[in-house]
Amino acid sequence: MDMTLSQQFWLLELKGYNLTRQLSLPVDRQRSLTEQRSGLASSAQITFDDEICASFLNYASSHHLTLFQLGLSIFYVFLYKFTHGETDLCISSINANRYRSELVNMIGMFVSTLPYCVELDPHWSFDEVVKYVREKCLSILEHSHYPLQHILSDLHLTQSNVSFLETMLDFITISEDDDDGLCLNGVNLEEVSLNLSYELAKFDFSLTFVYNQSSDDNHLSCSFICSSDLFDETTVDKIGRRFHHISQQLFSSKSSTNYIDLCCTSISKVDLILPEEVEERQGIRFQRLETIINEAPASFAQYRIWSKNQRDVDTDQSSLTTHNMSFFYRLYTGDILSVKQLRHALQLVVTKHGSLHTSIIYDSDNNQLMQRVLTQQDINDDMFTITESSYETDEQLNAIIENEKCNSQLFDLIKGLVLRCRIIYYKQVSSNNILSDKDLLIFNIHHAFFDFPSMNIFLHDLNQAYTTGQLAIDNDTTLRYIDYALIEQQMSMTGATMFWLDAFHDCKLDQPLPLPFDRYRLMNEHRTNRATSISFDFGQDLSHHFLLYASSNNIKHEHLALATYFIFLFKLTNGEKDLCIAMNIDNRYRDELKSIIGLFENIIPLRCQLDPHWYFQYLLDYVRETTTKSSKYSYFPLQHILNQHSNVSKPAFLDLSFEFLSSMTNSDNKLTMIGDSQLSSIPVTININDFSLIIQEDLNVNQLSCTMNASLDLFNVETIDSISQRFHSILRQLFTPVDNQMNKPIYEISLTLPNERLLMQSM
Numbered sequence: 001m002d003m004t005l006s007q008q009f010w011l012l013e014l015k016g017y018n019l020t021r022q023l024s025l026p027v028d029r030q031r032s033l034t035e036q037r038s039g040l041a042s043s044a045q046i047t048f049d050d051e052i053c054a055s056f057l058n059y060a061s062s063h064h065l066t067l068f069q070l071g072l073s074i075f076y077v078f079l080y081k082f083t084h085g086e087t088d089l090c091i092s093s094i095n096a097n098r099y100r101s102e103l104v105n106m107i108g109m110f111v112s113t114l115p116y117c118v119e120l121d122p123h124w125s126f127d128e129v130v131k132y133v134r135e136k137c138l139s140i141l142e143h144s145h146y147p148l149q150h151i152l153s154d155l156h157l158t159q160s161n162v163s164f165l166e167t168m169l170d171f172i173t174i175s176e177d178d179d180d181g182l183c184l185n186g187v188n189l190e191e192v193s194l195n196l197s198y199e200l201a202k203f204d205f206s207l208t209f210v211y212n213q214s215s216d217d218n219h220l221s222c223s224f225i226c227s228s229d230l231f232d233e234t235t236v237d238k239i240g241r242r243f244h245h246i247s248q249q250l251f252s253s254k255s256s257t258n259y260i261d262l263c264c265t266s267i268s269k270v271d272l273i274l275p276e277e278v279e280e281r282q283g284i285r286f287q288r289l290e291t292i293i294n295e296a297p298a299s300f301a302q303y304r305i306w307s308k309n310q311r312d313v314d315t316d317q318s319s320l321t322t323h324n325m326s327f328f329y330r331l332y333t334g335d336i337l338s339v340k341q342l343r344h345a346l347q348l349v350v351t352k353h354g355s356l357h358t359s360i361i362y363d364s365d366n367n368q369l370m371q372r373v374l375t376q377q378d379i380n381d382d383m384f385t386i387t388e389s390s391y392e393t394d395e396q397l398n399a400i401i402e403n404e405k406c407n408s409q410l411f412d413l414i415k416g417l418v419l420r421c422r423i424i425y426y427k428q429v430s431s432n433n434i435l436s437d438k439d440l441l442i443f444n445i446h447h448a449f450f451d452f453p454s455m456n457i458f459l460h461d462l463n464q465a466y467t468t469g470q471l472a473i474d475n476d477t478t479l480r481y482i483d484y485a486l487i488e489q490q491m492s493m494t495g496a497t498m499f500w501l502d503a504f505h506d507c508k509l510d511q512p513l514p515l516p517f518d519r520y521r522l523m524n525e526h527r528t529n530r531a532t533s534i535s536f537d538f539g540q541d542l543s544h545h546f547l548l549y550a551s552s553n554n555i556k557h558e559h560l561a562l563a564t565y566f567i568f569l570f571k572l573t574n575g576e577k578d579l580c581i582a583m584n585i586d587n588r589y590r591d592e593l594k595s596i597i598g599l600f601e602n603i604i605p606l607r608c609q610l611d612p613h614w615y616f617q618y619l620l621d622y623v624r625e626t627t628t629k630s631s632k633y634s635y636f637p638l639q640h641i642l643n644q645h646s647n648v649s650k651p652a653f654l655d656l657s658f659e660f661l662s663s664m665t666n667s668d669n670k671l672t673m674i675g676d677s678q679l680s681s682i683p684v685t686i687n688i689n690d691f692s693l694i695i696q697e698d699l700n701v702n703q704l705s706c707t708m709n710a711s712l713d714l715f716n717v718e719t720i721d722s723i724s725q726r727f728h729s730i731l732r733q734l735f736t737p738v739d740n741q742m743n744k745p746i747y748e749i750s751l752t753l754p755n756e757r758l759l760m761q762s763m
């Protein structure tokens with residue numbers, strides 16, 4: 001039999017596919033190359049309801065598909081999502097191989113195993129996938145008689161080193177004739193179906209559809225049969241539920257998630273995350289733990305800070321002493337504060353909030369970072385320090401401020417000394433312990449125990465303690481930070497794990513964006529923390545048009561600002577389309593967490609895969625969707641996200657950040673009351689990123705402003721000034737009626753400043 005054409009077909013069909021590469025399935029363990037297969041199976045069965053059955057059959061009929069072709073299409077979409085975006089998929093399937101009529105009634109072994117390899121486009125709709133798979137199947141069917149061993153030998157492969165043979169799909173159709181049973185000499189014998197627990201795992205990962213035409217209802221089902229050498233029973237059960245969930249999105253109008261438009265919606269929108277996993281953080285209860293007295297593992301946020309510095313230090317303790325959160329205040333003219341009352345009030349606040357008298361120690365025996373709430377008996381001296389000094393010149397004052405911001409020796413985490421108060425008198429230390437309007441008051445707290453929302457709680461309680469001389473404490477029922485830290489680590493994060501894997505599976509997290517740097521930092525060069533800050537106001541007109549556009553399109557102001565920022569970065573990097581930045585999340589997603597002092601914040605990456613031909617509205621919808629989803633899973637610790645990409649040594653997105661603030665979140669820091677005295681905060685630039693953008697909205701006057709912070713290690717001041725002008729120009733192009741560029745593709749928006757355009761026109 002001449003098989004030359006079939007040989008040529010298979011050589012061309014499999015060209016470019018890596019047939020030895022294994023699919024990245026979530027196995028519970030690996031099998032060594034020398035280990036024998038046990039044959040034991042872990043299995044899960046899915047029975048589809050009448051609606052899915054009917055939709056499945058109707059879809060196959062209307063699109064001229066065999067049931068096998070439709071089942072294969074669903075399996076490919078499932079594998080694409082399940083492997084977090086692998087588009088080159090190669091599996092095997094069984095073919096009856098009775099391609100001639102004279103072979104149909106013959107007893108013998110005809111079945112062949114064939115590779116089915118596809119290269120999916122994530123932007124395809126399900127309809128497009130089905131069309132592609134149908135054409136693929138029809139072309140394979142014509143050459144299905146070509147033996148597998150010939151296919152492999154032509155490619156210089158053997159059955160032992162190809163992975164597609166371990167992932168199998170089969171589709172069994174039981175006709176009404178097949179259900180007649182067996183009759184021997186008048187005795188009817190009925191076929192008995194073995195329980196799935198008796199199944200033999202012939203393959204590592206297999207899916208079998210069964211369509212029973214003789215059944216009155218629920219006549220479509222499928223089962224996963226996987227090797228117990230690799231998969232636990234619980235894992236396979238979860239796999240089955242995810243496959244059912246995808247089937248519901250495709251074929252059930254009652255799907256609890258968004259019903260997929262098979263004609264238009266891209267397969268990348270199909271969701272593997274189960275409904276209960278979407279709401280997994282809502283099921284957690286934060287409450288006082290009676291079993292925890294004063295010691296527990298550090299929180300994820302605390303561990304993030306510690307591990308960040310472990311790369312640069314040799315000792316466990318000093319690694320935590322480089323994150324000072326400094327807050328600077330000055331009294332209003334004529335107001336005074338009693339230092340004695342202030343000291344007593346601070347003592348009450350520190351006593352109330354356990355985070356402010358907690359030590360952190362690395363337990364090397366158990367390889368765990370621990371926190372311990374100290375009692376008065378554990379502390380020899382005060383739980384905090386108050387330091388008094390004086391200044392006469394601005395240079396002296398700036399030196400003191402710089403020391404408070406950057407001195408890594410100000411705290412002692414082993415002793416739990418994490419709060420210090422510094423009073424800086426003008427010219428001389430007060431003899432009567434009175435702080436006046438020319439003096440400076442500094443609160444400095446270690447970041448491992450404190451975040452920016454904590455400051456509002458701190459100042460509220462400090463004012464109450466200063467005014468009344470007392471502070472209510474409920475030690476028996478009050479939720480503590482140490483309780484939160486332990487409960488957080490017991491929280492299920494399955495849905496979040498899958499989301500972040502899916503969102504960044506092919507993202508080059510270690511590739512920095514090509515910003516217009518003036519110089520570069522060497523690999524072994526440390527940050528100096530020297531920064532420049534440029535600010536500008538939107539002005540009344542631009543603010544009005546920005547806010548009007550947001551309200552007219554029902555868009556959050558944060559999402560509108562973020563979409564504009566992504567356009568700006570696209571232009572600033574000369575057309576970089578895959579953009580990834582960092583965004584701080586306060587992570588106080590439950591009311592009971594909003595009254596606790598401690599470190600809750602998390603950092604998440606935000607990714608924008610931008611198409612230059614998009615119009616602004618399309619980009620805005622995209623940013624709204626991706627940011628909303630990212631925020632939903634923002635409780636997933638940054639270090640867990642980074643651990644999913646172990647090959648990335650230095651994530652570049654952490655050097656580029658975005659933040660949107662409204663006066664609802666920062667007004668308390670601008671005007672502070674302690675007793676009858678008013679304190680105003682003194683802004684100090686603290687830049688931990690190479691480049692950051694902050695958009696601030698003043699809800700009192702409905703106006704916005706922008707601040708750009710940048711590292712002087714990389715940028716000149718003039719460069720950042722020019723960059724800020726270009727961002728301001730893009731805002732005007734997008735939102736002012738005169739320059740409106742909304743109806744143009746993104747790539748047509750210009751970074752060129754008006755004076756530069758005039759100069760070019762005059763040349």
